[in-house]
Amino acid sequence: MNTQAALTASLGADIRALRKARGLTLTDIATRLDRSVGWLSQVERDMSEPTISDLRQIAACLNVPMSMLFGHTHAPAHEQGYVVREGARRAMGAGEEGLIEELLSPDLTDDFEMVHSTFQAHSKMQTIADRPTQEVGYIISGRLDLVIGGQAFTVSAGDSFRIRHEPYHWANPYDQPAVAIWVIAPPVY
Structure with a gap:
């Protein structure tokens, strides 16, 4: 090749x-x-x-x-499909709602994908999402307000959450960005 x-x-x-x-x-x-x-x-x-x-x-x-x-990167041949270096993550979306996402998975061929999400301070999702997925998120830093299936939660660094094909919405009304790792199955990006 x-x-x-x-x-x-x-x-x-x-x-x-x-x-x-x-x-x-x-x-x-x-x-x-x-x-x-x-x-x-x-x-x-x-x-x-x-x-x-x-x-x-x-x-x-x-x-x-x-x-x-x-967004496919120039990884050395022996790393392709195995390793994603920090500077080589694929950006996803335009970030217009204040959400910056990068694919942590090497590709989308698995039954799930891992995403690094940064929610900018004072940002919020404009439209409620409801997709046929199961998602688990882990907050690395900051705080995030979530509404999952009509229930409101505030999650902080060290907390995790799950969404099972339910309508959800997020907001970061705080002064600091929130950073999370999401696992989504099946891949949607």
Whole structure:
């Protein structure tokens, strides 16, 4: 495998994992993209390289930010799929609500993903989330207000919480950022 192929080898696997996590078939996505099932299958097996426009459309079909499909890093070959260095985490989303997230998992091919989340001071989620996942979070620093399934909680450094396919909302009305590690199954980013 050449160097460029090694750097992008997880792109196809990530697309496949995201598609399957959403219960979509190759035909579902190919139809939405107006592409052949064969072409999409080759993309998922890293045998065909999608264009920027293709990636934009794939991201929209999978409901993920386009940055999620670009963020593969230049890890040494022996570390790929095993180690994610601090400076090589993939950023997720645009941070518009005051939430900065980075993928801690090497890729999205496992049954879960790990995410490093920083909730900026005086930030809050604008829309209640309700996704078909199980999530566990651990607060590393700061405080965070959560509403899970209609119940309100304030969690602080050292606390953990669980969300089981329930509506939830977060807010950080405090003067310090809150930092958390989340485990989400199945992967959603």
